[in-house]
Amino acid sequence: MGKRDYYEVLGVSKSADGSEIKKAYRKIAMKYHPDKNPGNTEAEDKFKEAAEAYEVLSDSDKKAKYDRFGHAGVNGQGGFGASGGMTMDDIFDQFGDIFGGGSPFGSFFGGAQGGKRTRGTRGSNLRIKVALTLEEIASGVTKKIKVKKQVQCSTCKGSGAKNAGAVKTCGTCGGNGVVRQVRSTFLGQMQTTTTCPNCQGTGEIVTDKCNTCRGSGSVYGDETVEIEIPAGVEEGMQLSLRGKGNAGSNGGPAGDLLVLIEEKSHSVLTRDGNQIIYELYLNFADAALGTSVEVPTLSSKVKIKVPEGTQSGKIFRLKGKGLPTVQGYGTGDQLIHVNVWTPKNLSSEEKELLKKMREMDNFHPTPGKHDKGFFDKMKDYFSGKS
Template sequence: MSEDFYDVLGVSRDASEDEIKSAYREKASKYHPDVSDDPNAEEKFKQAKKAKEVLTDDEARQAYDQLGHDRFEEAEKRGGFGGGGAGGDPFGGFGGNGGPFGDMNDIFEQFFGGRQRQGNATRQGRDLQTRLTIELEDAYHGTEKQMTINRPERCSDCNGKGHPPDADAQTCSGCNGSGQQTRVQQTPLGRVQQTMACPECEGSGTIYSTSCSACHGDGQVMNEATLMVDIPAGISSGQTLRLEREGAPGENGGPNGDLLVEITVESHADFEREGDDLIYRLPISFPQAVFGDELEVPTVDGAATFDIPKGTQSGETFRLQGKGMPRLRRRGSGDLYVYVQVVTPESLNEEQRESLKAFAEAGGEEIDVSEGFFEKIKNSL
């Protein structure tokens, strides 16, 4: 029993294609026969390369996950799979609903349906994903943020070709230079023909005598890139910005993919956010609640004043229109809601105690101010 492809690369079974390629590059740099002293380096390098070929091909990976390692290799030996492409007898051993072959339509679509891959065709690179954390003020005003990421880039030593310019080139014997192989399989649905990228030359139609020492034939290297991200005013946590052509390099001269930046807006010490609205909790004194007052409250864009009316109760809410967050890519702003909380002092001097006692008696209440008056106020509000 040979080693599972996921174990060969040291990745999880739900690893992304970028994670698989990154793991392969690490293995290649460690076990490439030109640089490694390991006596089994050549075999380990071949295992890592094969694992990468299968797990970065969507169709082959689906077959590998469903068949398992041993049955996948058996099918490959029978000509069922080739170097990261899917073919062969895909129905043998498949379970699922609807009999021993499962859902025939689904299986047919999985292995033979859809657009066939052209080995040397130009293809756009994959989109990459990352995250960026910003402050509430950045989301309010909109800004430009600098970020640094590690990403795959086209190898500058070989211009993404995977081999030195002076490498000897030979026509691939596996595909006679076409970059493709065609296989015909007999299935319960009849004879099915599948065209796939040649596994021997990886679709190029040419075999080169040496691989690029910088990228070990992969055509890509991991580099650190510093980018500027335009943050639009009003953006919220969980929303994603797309940076065009900042993703992984394309294949065979194709354009780069995009970089998707998921935004997280940090919590703020003063404000809570609900959509485009902001919430501020304002403590006021008992006299301010009774007699009213003109108060100043913070906003993200400076202070604002508003009037507290006489007889304000603890828990009342006041709306300051247009003082919330800007609406993303729309006109106008949300509102600022001010929640008022009446604060009861923890201690009183003699003059305060007498004044409040007189207040209580004027209202027809006989109460011990020092022990229970403020507690009664809090409970009544």
């Protein structure tokens, strides 16, 4: 089953502004938050779905691409998004500020601000370019690409610690990630909660760092990434694969891999939106007398009939031989532009023949009026009667 429309998920119209979208997201997130629906997988799915919709519609660039291309324009595989979708850590990490501070959603549901958070820093995003042929764009393609980046340290599994015993509970906050202070004010005693300065809110301290990564949790290496690219993508379109960027430090989540689409030039075909263009060159005799010619398409060669009297500038259409839309709503056509070729470097005999033709009254362009007389005279010329 495909993804629901993001506007439908948040219950807003396409004309909704940023504040309306944010307000709608907060309302849904409050309704389906895991703290309010413990053990309810359906509520958790709706919570994630709303976060995914908000991630796109709250970003002007992503929203514009979504409005134009649908899910395929903003996500990765099977919707261009991450292969595994958004996790709770992703959601809390990215959108916690909407609900105010520290522990995402905490203050909104009566909890104290602050609180233990995942140790480590999120990895940075990576950007790569993938060049595709028109044939690959027409059918869609899966690319396997080796990406050089920061990868998780295999020795410590990203923890940054030499061994399990090298991770201790923070003595300052007792593993809570926050410290609380009670102060007396003229209004009475006030309790404040701040992130623990000793462990930076993780609740843990690494006492002995991993020798391989020196405590960072990541090392420079490479990973082969499989990218599923749907049919119909365009030059300049960007696809995002969540979690395929640089590994995070000290166990933090990985960044995203941003894939920029480039189009390779075709030897004889060109693209115009979803239409494919082919320039067909005919000599004067074939254009005047008619002929059959083979023309290339993205899938095979097709024979077309050129009727007699075809003029330069004539366009033939091959229905459905163009490119599909990225949303899969239809396929363009192939347009064949006729060009009547003017020969160069003529022999003396050929020049004399053309001069004879030029002297004929009916040779001059008056479409539809003198065609029969012209060919009669040509017949007489070649038979020696003129």
